[in-house]
Amino acid sequence: MKQKCCRKTVVKTPMSEEGPGTPARARRRGSTRPSVRSTPVKYRFRKGTFEFWFEWLVGAQTHGGSEASECFYAASRIKDGDPRSWVREWLALGERIEARANEALFRRHSVSARECFLRASLYYRAARLYLSVHDPRYQELWQKSVACFRGGARLLAPPLEPVEIPFEKKALPGYFLKVDTGQEPRKTLVMIGGGDTFVEDLYFYIGPAAVKRGYHVLMVDLPGQGGLPFEGMTMRPDAEAPMGAVLDHASRRLEIDTERLAVYGISGGGYLVPRAASFDKRIKACIACSAIPNFYEYMTQGRRPNPIIRLEGTWLFHVLVELAKRRSPASQILIETYLWRWGARRLAEWMEMLKTFNFDRARFHARPSF
């Protein structure tokens, strides 16, 4: 077992993400600034982050989170950049597919029921993307989405097991996905999301792919993720603390070979996971997609923050925010969600917080990268 003795680390920074879609101009001038929009290929939308989330949804088809035809149908009824139509259409699709799941269950077509529950779950999830966290429908749709996810997860073979990991007198919610019902220890992947994810989302990124390759998967929401900010658990720089609790849980499970424990962080997880790995030796392999050694630097991309932030709290700032909301109501909801996840009241406060989110790249440079 090669994995037993060496600690493998992949630290992929956003700067190394130059795909075929990177604008030629940026490549020619040898820019070291990360290219945030790495691809010019659009599926459907032009405005705001609609396109980003839509691509995410269509891609989820691979692991049963969506059907492209359903996504394009919903999209055809959404007004580009208008969050209200976004919420309405994904909600309607979620309801339609959930009804189909229930009918399939009633007819004892368990495969179809499972597939529809999982898709309905992600469609309810999609609807929440442009709902304010302060909107009463947010929690209602979150519960619906979790119920559908669990309805589908129960019908997996073996079923996905919900777990609650004790942490600082509260609990981190998660799921344990097993290759089979055997008890012998197996290689295991711990998956962590980012600043926008719910633990249920993680299944659609990697769940079936990992299981097919013989990995158990432990998926967990860390503070700031999923619904944890509702319980006062917001983002914190010391990812090694909650990850420690996750690794304690993993160490106690007989099915997990702790000598072959890999951790995979996506998006903001590209900060959380290498940060934890640089403290905790129980992590034997670390995949960050993409690594974010310094969150503040990543968000500001080496530029000074917009000087308007200094006006925060003044009447002028409020006027500017109101104008921005009218111009881009969708972005406003996303910013509000970020502040909520970080437990920040203001943008300037959030920016200050981000400065503490960093890890030492040198700890990884010395290790083999592949």
Add this chain to the structure above:
Amino acid sequence: MKQKCCRKTVVKTPMSEEGPGTPARARRRGSTRPSVRSTPVKYRFRKGTFEFWFEWLVGAQTHGGSEASECFYAASRIKDGDPRSWVREWLALGERIEARANEALFRRHSVSARECFLRASLYYRAARLYLSVHDPRYQELWQKSVACFRGGARLLAPPLEPVEIPFEKKALPGYFLKVDTGQEPRKTLVMIGGGDTFVEDLYFYIGPAAVKRGYHVLMVDLPGQGGLPFEGMTMRPDAEAPMGAVLDHASRRLEIDTERLAVYGISGGGYLVPRAASFDKRIKACIACSAIPNFYEYMTQGRRPNPIIRLEGTWLFHVLVELAKRRSPASQILIETYLWRWGARRLAEWMEMLKTFNFDRARFHARPSF
């Protein structure tokens, strides 16, 4: 076992296909004419049949035939309506993914190898859509696509078994996909494609979905389909003859419960399958998506064929064809392919042939439909 005693038939005619996308105008005027374009939702293309095939490709993601991101990347480099760029881009994608499959195989990552081989296979298949059957690259790409498909199919568990079904001193190529390696007889679905399909395509429509639901699947090319026209086996109205050979093969296999034998025909298979079922009592259930009781009527949609066809063979007709080629080179290739599949030299001859492709709807109307 409810299926044991009754013969189930679903005959869905194109006329009953009014989805949410059917133009409201057509619905209001109570048109009985089938709506050929049943949906106004476009993924990417506007011209010709590019959009039709592109949607087919993106949809294949569900069963591992494609990745939406790869499809949209290829599409972004294709000039709408230009068959040359279509062929070039799908071929390039096929080569890229095949190389990745070979690398994965070399590294003994058999799941990734399997997934890449299957996708490469469908991308080579896509490239062939707008290649003339008389182009030497056509057969070359066909062989590449079959080789990739078989490379992936070998890595399935249990592996997909290629079969050759004897028919009139020649052979119909097919695959047998099993739920498991057991020998006890199981319910089985025989899948038949249409006027555009290769037997390998059929896997991506239904293969994994059927197996998950406990069905073995037997997929076969009938005369006129796949590469059979290269061997002089062109489309024939008496689908019950080749289907008889397929059912003989099925009856001899121990793994198949011949009392629970369903037949599913897609596209032109919506003619072949009910036609065979109206003669052969071994078919216990029949799904036609959609049923085509009369091919001539379907193609002409109740209208008289274009009077230009009467000019066929004259110099004027040749001029008109040349002009049409310039305007729509892609459609020209498709028409040429259809004539080749039917073994017709001329459009008028093809039209006459189509008149013999029909079955008696009354044989099905008396049966329960669900």
